[in-house]
Amino acid sequence: MTDIDLTASPRDTILDAAARCFMDRGFNATSIDDIASRLGATKGMVYHYFSSKADLFFEIHQIGMDALFKAVEPLSEGTDDAVSKLRAMSAAHVHSLIQTQHYQRAVAEGVQMHLRISTTRAQRAQLTRLQNRRRRYEQMFLEVLEQGIGEGKLRAEQPRIAIKPLFGALNSVINWYQPRRESGPGARDEVVEEVVRVALAGVVVPGKG
Template sequence: MATATRSTKYRRQSDTDLSRMEIMEGAALCFEARGYSATSLDEVAARIASTKGRIYHHYASKAELFLDVYRTGMMMNFQAIEPILERDMPPIERLKAVLKAHVMCVIRTKAFQNVVGQGVDMLRHGTMPANEHAELRQLAQLRDTYSEHFSKVLEDAMAAGDIEFANIKIALNSVFMCINGPIVWFTPRKGQDQKEIEAVADECVLYAIRLLGYTGKTP
């Protein structure tokens, strides 16, 4: 099974180094709020109440930091769904579980997922220098691998007679529109009950599988 392993380029310190994750979390919030072009490393440093020098200890440039946030966002997605892919369960239950895991990850890591979306647009419009653009292409391949997991789960559910579609690409894009929706319109309130958040995820999953003609038990 393909996994979102971190490239050697980013292994400057152990993944247990919380300082580095703190930088990425602050950067993700800044990129989410202002976009890549309008965000400076000074703003990231202010967000985490630190210095720009601390950031440069880990990253040579804003572009490198952005790309690491992008890659980490994708790793979070893989980590959310891969355990489900290995379980022995009926295809439709695996589909529901994978879709819900993705939605919950999107909600939990919203700022990182917004950076992923920005990276997709930047690749499309060629707004990064050549070296970083090449890295964006590699990350796009990682997203393709992630999508392939969903394609397999959808195909298995259709083979079992639980859903129906004519074109896997259209089906996949329609499903992702539903399960990525919270990136745009949902942010949990401070202290919001976990059951309420999961109810949002369940509703997204329901819309997604209803699009595919599912008429059975709801999530």
């Protein structure tokens, strides 16, 4: 089984296959041959669109971040109180993580790998741009947390530190979520709701959310 979407463009099909290989085998252990094998194609097809495995990783990272911004950014601009806004943003974040799980797992593993090993100057510049984009994404949540602290509905002694474990709890879903465990309509929503409830428990003032 190749997981190929026959309606997708060749470029998108390669990216999806690469993300699934990275998720299954790890970035470092995956070769272009592995990706081609998953596609049922030759590695020449992969190289026709991407010059290296690193190029695939950077575009996969971009796609993963695009999905998160698309889901969450409109909610961050709303006029709801901070608790409602943070809860909605967190739920959208987790839903997006689940929907693009193979992309997000590849990103999480690949970023750490790139931080540990030597890369080319161009790759380091690309990684820096992607890391800056991740910081901008995190900043949206931090601003809502600080808004909620001002409203007396959220709490954190040091918001810039508190936002890290909050994201850690939300992001954990990419490591353990398995669609086959869903049972009946609404099962995924229940998973998201519970993850968000646990993640926000430490920052919501009791009785305020």
